[in-house]
Amino acid sequence: MTAPGTEPPARRTRTGRWRDQLIAYGWLVLAWNLFWGEFTWGNLLGGLLTAGVVLLFFPLPPVTFHGRLRLRGLLVFGSRFVVELVRASAHVARIAVQPGYTPRSAIIGVRLRLPTDLNLALTAEVLSLVPGTLIVEVDRDAGILYVHVLDVRGPAALATSRAQVHALERRIVEVIGSNAELRQVRTGPVDKEFP
Template identity: 40%
Template sequence: MSPDTRRGALRRVWVQLPFFVWLVVLWMLLWGQFTVLAAVTGIVMAVFVTSVFRLPAAELSGRVNLWYGLVFVAIFLVELVRGALTVAWQTVSPGLPGTAIIRVPLRVDDDLVMTHTAVAASLIPGSLVVEADRENRVLYLHVIGVRDTADVDRQRRSVQRWEERAVRAVGSRAALALIRSGAAPYAERQTQEGGGR
């Protein structure tokens, strides 16, 4: 094996290692056991899943900001509780809460950031991603508790802030620069570039 081939193989292993570790942790969470046996069987299952059900490799940015990662998790936990209390209140208050399907254009062309954003938006009670347009980087969410266009705009901005937090935590330097510059949504930029040719 040539040194270049070996370096390429090591890089692929290093890039996929977080996903592999997450599969093992997920296996242990499913069984509710954090034991050596659960870890070993988790490793066996992770090897099986990654070798039999091969998915396209997700490219990591190579940049992780631990501070913003902790901020992401802390804000997520606070919003999780707040969302649960809001939905609980809406279920016992008189009248039906308004609902809407809203379109949320994202700014960054990155699968991992889009996934983090969609998962955060879906796990917080009161909203659920019903469709993800990967090509145009647009999420469509079903939300409850919407009374007017101001509520729709507030929800849209909330999801875009999740995108910003994800970029600050694990996004590439180019994505971070894009967020900091206040760039237009990805689909809008693509339309402008296509129209300018």
């Protein structure tokens, strides 16, 4: 019998894939029941069958997670998210009711410092939840998010929007990233020449 963590790499990888598939299966079954709006035996059985078909015929790409959950980072992220949500909602509401004002919008490309699938997905999802920003496209290979930004008043506003996306990325990594990923987003260069 081998000690935990000393299994051959192939065995760890296979075990990790099965674990990830079971987690995805569970989330799909939960999502199926939430879509129907109630938990019944029929919905549970339908969710089990549908999740199995989805994972069999449309396998999800492997998403690696080497980090750990940090409670302090989660508290900072949650409080900052609520503040940004309220501020952005008030800003969009002001634009909506201001007579005669036509906001200028822009689409900016932001290269993330940690272009993993998990980081791209989480950063894109959180950005889409904040009023006034929307993900238009994701370039997975280059690690670039194309973000639609509302009410851009000049080049300084574009630079501020990019800085806000990088700050959001850093806060997400501070919640779930590994120590190496955390060092990378804290010290990694921000691509300022990207259009």
